[in-house]
Amino acid sequence: MYSYCILLVVSFLSVCSGIENQWKVQEFPNPIYQVEDCGRSADVEKSWICDPNKVISEQDVNDISDKLVEIYTNSRCNCAMCINNRTGYIVMVAIMPKMYRIINASNSMSDIIQDARVYSYYLSMYWGSFATCKQLVLLLISRDDGVVYTLTQMDARRKLTDEMVTK
Numbered sequence: 353m354y355s356y357c358i359l360l361v362v363s364f365l366s367v368c369s370g371i372e373n374q375w376k377v378q379e380f381p382n383p384i385y386q387v388e389d390c391g392r393s394a395d396v397e398k399s400w401i402c403d404p405n406k407v408i409s410e411q412d413v414n415d416i417s418d419k420l421v422e423i424y425t426n427s428r429c430n431c432a433m434c435i436n437n438r439t440g441y442i443v444m445v446a447i448m449p450k451m452y453r454i455i456n457a458s459n460s461m462s463d464i465i466q467d468a469r470v471y472s473y474y475l476s477m478y479w480g481s482f483a484t485c486k487q488l489v490l491l492l493i494s495r496d497d498g499v500v501y502t503l504t505q506m507d508a509r510r511k512l513t514d515e516m517v518t519k
């Protein structure tokens with residue numbers, strides 16, 4: 353199911369186009385607290401996906417959001433809290449037109465990936481403080497960089513092998 357959801361996200365990249373906007377990592381909206389800044393309607397209570405520039409359609413965002421909730425309810429992570437609460441992995445998705453380059457060593461793909469790793473790490477710090485079981489998976493999608501980067505925390509890594517995540 354994880355790979356299904358992620359494949360879904362990747363396939364949307366090819367149909368995207370539009371405005372350019374580079375978000376600094378500390379300014380990128382948090383989908384839990386800034387629902388509307390994340391491009392969603394105010395009646396959405398909270399979510400784990402943020403697409404402030406509407407890189408993908410609202411319908412696609414809603415569909416992915418439902419999948420993320422499904423993963424959370426149907427999977428189990430390995431600590432007492434997850435087991436008692438019957439909850440599982442939290443997959444959060446950040447979609448942006450173009451990533452703000454934190455290190456910006458060069459425009460080679462490996463340096464872009466290095467920046468994606470750093471960006472995802474910081475974003476996971478801002479977004480994931482509640483993920484005390486290290487059950488967070490963060491998916492960073494930067495359209496113009498052609499990057500889909502997956503950050504997997506320790507416990508999530510145990511179950512979701514990198515191979516599964518990148519499929």
Ligand SMILES: *[C@@H]1O[C@H](CO)[C@@H](O)[C@H](O)[C@H]1NC(C)=O
Nearest residue numbers: 432433434435436437438482
């Ligand atoms: C569920 O998790 C929350 C923390 O997110 C915790 O405060 C609460 O006590 C847990 N509930 C159960 C039944 O374990």
Ligand SMILES: *[C@@H]1O[C@H](CO)[C@@H](O)[C@H](O)[C@H]1NC(C)=O
Nearest residue numbers: 374451452453454456458459
């Ligand atoms: C990254 O470096 C290039 C030049 O190598 C520069 O044009 C660009 O503005 C820089 N991007 C950021 C976000 O600093």
